[in-house]
Amino acid sequence: MAVTHLQCKACKAEYPLEAKYVCERCFGPLEAAYDYSRLGEDVAGLRRRIQGGPQNIWRYADFLPTVGGQPGPSGRLASRAGLPAGCTPLIRADRLARHLGLREVWVKNDAANPTHSFKDRVVSVASVRARELGFEVLACASTGNLANSVAAHAAALGLESYVLIPADLEEQKILATGIYGTKVVAVDGDYDDVNRLCTEISAERDWAFVNINLRPYYAEGSKTLAYEIAEQLGWELPDRCVVPIASGSLYTKLAKGFEEWRELGLVGDPARPLPRMNGAQAEGCAPVANAYAAGAEVCQPVKAKTIAKSLAIGSPADGPYALDLARESGGGIDSVTDEEIRQGIALLAQTTGIFTETAGGVTTAVLAKLAQRGDIDPDERVVLVITGEGLKTLDAVQGTFQTTQITPSYEQFEAVFPEAGGDRAATDAPTSALALR
Numbered sequence: 001m002a003v004t005h006l007q008c009k010a011c012k013a014e015y016p017l018e019a020k021y022v023c024e025r026c027f028g029p030l031e032a033a034y035d036y037s038r039l040g041e042d043v044a045g046l047r048r049r050i051q052g053g054p055q056n057i058w059r060y061a062d063f064l065p066t067v068g069g070q071p072g073p074s075g076r077l078a079s080r081a082g083l084p085a086g087c088t089p090l091i092r093a094d095r096l097a098r099h100l101g102l103r104e105v106w107v108k109n110d111a112a113n114p115t116h117s118f119k120d121r122v123v124s125v126a127s128v129r130a131r132e133l134g135f136e137v138l139a140c141a142s143t144g145n146l147a148n149s150v151a152a153h154a155a156a157l158g159l160e161s162y163v164l165i166p167a168d169l170e171e172q173k174i175l176a177t178g179i180y181g182t183k184v185v186a187v188d189g190d191y192d193d194v195n196r197l198c199t200e201i202s203a204e205r206d207w208a209f210v211n212i213n214l215r216p217y218y219a220e221g222s223k224t225l226a227y228e229i230a231e232q233l234g235w236e237l238p239d240r241c242v243v244p245i246a247s248g249s250l251y252t253k254l255a256k257g258f259e260e261w262r263e264l265g266l267v268g269d270p271a272r273p274l275p276r277m278n279g280a281q282a283e284g285c286a287p288v289a290n291a292y293a294a295g296a297e298v299c300q301p302v303k304a305k306t307i308a309k310s311l312a313i314g315s316p317a318d319g320p321y322a323l324d325l326a327r328e329s330g331g332g333i334d335s336v337t338d339e340e341i342r343q344g345i346a347l348l349a350q351t352t353g354i355f356t357e358t359a360g361g362v363t364t365a366v367l368a369k370l371a372q373r374g375d376i377d378p379d380e381r382v383v384l385v386i387t388g389e390g391l392k393t394l395d396a397v398q399g400t401f402q403t404t405q406i407t408p409s410y411e412q413f414e415a416v417f418p419e420a421g422g423d424r425a426a427t428d429a430p431t432s433a434l435a436l437r
């Protein structure tokens with residue numbers, strides 16, 4: 001195992017690998033630290049080991065902060081038990097690229113995870129680490145997808161679970177969570193209220209809150225998205241990624257994953273820059289995009305009001321680090337309106353066949369904005385990160401198209417869709433208010 005300790009991101013103080021997330025000296029966030037020289041393999045050997053691993057995130061176990069190697073109660077290796085996540089498709093999206101005037105766009109479809117969002121990556125790592133540390137209850141403060149994932153992973157591992165959510169969450173997400181037998185606690189307040197309450201509970205109860213006291217482990221799970229993209233591109237890095245930002249964890253850890261692998265020589269040319277990282281937020285909750293635009297170092301908290309509820313964090317924990325990354329990588333952070341989010345969902349669906357939730361509408365709309373502004377060199381290889389599934393936010397597409405209702409008669413069908421002399425063009429009427437032209 002390469003993981004060695006937890007380290008304060010601010011003052012670099014070191015701590016053992018326990019359920020701890022703030023520095024005692026400076027209150028900075030703790031992060032997992034590694035000594036990769038312990039892997040003791042050359043690049044070819046490391047690549048072979050990864051390729052010979054399971055078809056899920058545990059193929060990257062060497063780069064994750066779980067101890068592993070110890071058979072769990074099931075007799076299987078602890079790190080491979082539970083609900084397997086990852087190895088989601090990376091699809092070349094030529095129709096989308098052409099529509100935007102770009103040459104090479106890839107869609108990383110992380111809706112293709114067990115609970116249909118990228119959260120299965122982070123929860124896999126946190127829940128396995130929670131079990132290694134002896135916790136019996138898994139819990140979280142969630143904007144929806146995390147609740148889904150914690151409930152499912154707890155069920156798979158046979159752990160008890162509590163998920164706390166804002167009471168006004170999408171019904172689909174609540175239903176898809178309660179079914180796993182978790183305790184769903186709907187809090188009368190927004191995500192930031194839920195998060196405060198969970199921090200209080202975690203001081204009183206010996207629970208593994210995946211995104212609070214286990215956050216250093218949880219956060220590392222997002223690196224697997226970077227490893228996968230690089231492996232799927234044939235051990236190469238993209239030139240640019242467009243990534244959603246809620247707390248800023250995924251955005252910053254994706255970059256960390258690319259950086260680690262380049263340092264190890266697993267990918268890329270050390271002489272070439274790391275990917276430009278473009279963050280994406282909804283205008284109705286854009287504390288990081290606002291701070292970026294203002295040239296500020298820290299984010300001013302906001303009250304969220306957007307259809308992109310999975311991204312609605314008004315006080316993002318990793319905001320300052322996200323700002324640093326946007327500036328250092330040569331990327332940026334943009335925000336889009338709810339109407340642009342709806343158009344983004346439709347654009348992705350109509351050019352790729354992928355139906356994403358509102359967060360994917362945010363990234364697709366930001367990609368379109370960057371392309372329109374001419375910020376993207378046509379020769380760049382761009383990866384658009386899609387983090388969740390459209391079926392979970394159906395309300396967002398309500399009223400965006402019309403169905404045509406007819407009686408079961410051919411006459412009526414023909415009357416509605418007339419086929420003049422085999423002229424098929426006449427039947428090509430758009431049925432969607434957001435149809436591409």
Ligand SMILES: *Cc1c(COP(=O)(O)O)cnc(C)c1O
Nearest residue numbers: 145246247248249250359387388
């Ligand atoms: C949680 C989430 C994100 C990003 O969250 P971070 O807190 O920034 O890591 C992105 N998309 C979806 C769909 C999510 O559920």
Ligand SMILES: [Zn+2]
Nearest residue numbers: 008011023026
């Ligand atoms: Zn510190």
